[in-house]
Amino acid sequence: MAKSFADLKKQRADHLKALTSKLNDATGATFTEDERFWQPAVDKEGNGYAIIRFLPEIEGEDVPFVRIFSHGFQGPGGWYIENCLTTIGKEDPVAEYNNVLWNSTTDDKSPARKQARDQKRKLNFISNIQVIEDPAHPENNGKVFLYKYGKKIFDKIKEKMEPPEAFADETPMNPFDLWEGANFKLKIRKVEGYRNYDRSEFDKASPVSDNDKEIEKIWKQGYPLAAFLAADQFKPYPELLAKLNKVLGIDTQAKTNKGLPVDEPLPERPARAPKGRATAADEVEADPEVPDSLEDTEGLDFFKKLVEE
DSSP states (O other), X not given: OOOXXXXXXXXXXXXXXXXXXXXXXXXXXXXXXXXTBXXXXXXXXXXXXXXXXXXXXXXXXXXXXXXXXXXXXXXXXEEEEEEOGGGGTOOOHHHHHHHHHHHTOSOTTSHHHHHHHHTOOEEEEEEEEEEEEOTTOGGGTTOEEEEEEOHHHHHHHHHHHSOOTTOTTXXXXXXXXXXXXXXXXXXXXXXXXXXXXXXXXXXXXXXXOSOHHHHHHHHTXXXXXXXXXXXXXXXXXXXXXXXXXXHHTOOTTSOXXXXXXXXXXXXXXXXXXXXXXXXXXXXXXXXXXXOGGGTSOOHHHHHHHHHHO
């Protein structure tokens, strides 16, 4: 944890190792319109370009990102758009119901598994960034914002920190480092109806500024991230279960499986392995497989607009 700007600069050699560990622990979230957040603009074809710089954790925090799971789907009773309690290590009714659906059959093409995929939790990350170049909105250039991004971009960050062993010319780099990090060239295309970030890439390493006073000024403009994991960002289990019942049109007096809304009894989910020992079944239960194109979703923003209209 950086207690001062001087500590941040002095400890950055050890920071990459510690941050890599945190990245490995983090393999989305909804929020109201917030002027602190920046999003890249795209043209009518869905193409966009911008250059940003990921910033390190602010004073008093340990990690320069937060990971948030969320659910966004529509049922007969309306939209379900909520943060997932699994984000903070708690049981979540949608995640549990998806487990029941998934384990009720081995047929990947079954309606149950399709529903589990449709209701799958979405993964997003939030970090502080400095906008280096925003062609669509140049007034943002040089400003510090919060940025919500998905697994595709997170994987590019992780690859920079842990480059493949096969590429001997690549050395680990901390993209969040103010001195030895790098600008990120955000290149957006629309592929099969979804935003695609495959061509996005990091530039060569360089300081965010040549002047330490200016670097410190940029760093101090960062926003707290821990607040996004606070208890008040997540509704309690009973409230989420009631909403899930309503959205899916489930009669609360109908038969249930472990308190979850199902129209008829389904097989008990298999017992989990002891803590610290993951099984293939655990991995499937935790996150049913879906096409990669659905992992990195700004789709929750779209859902949110539909609800608000």
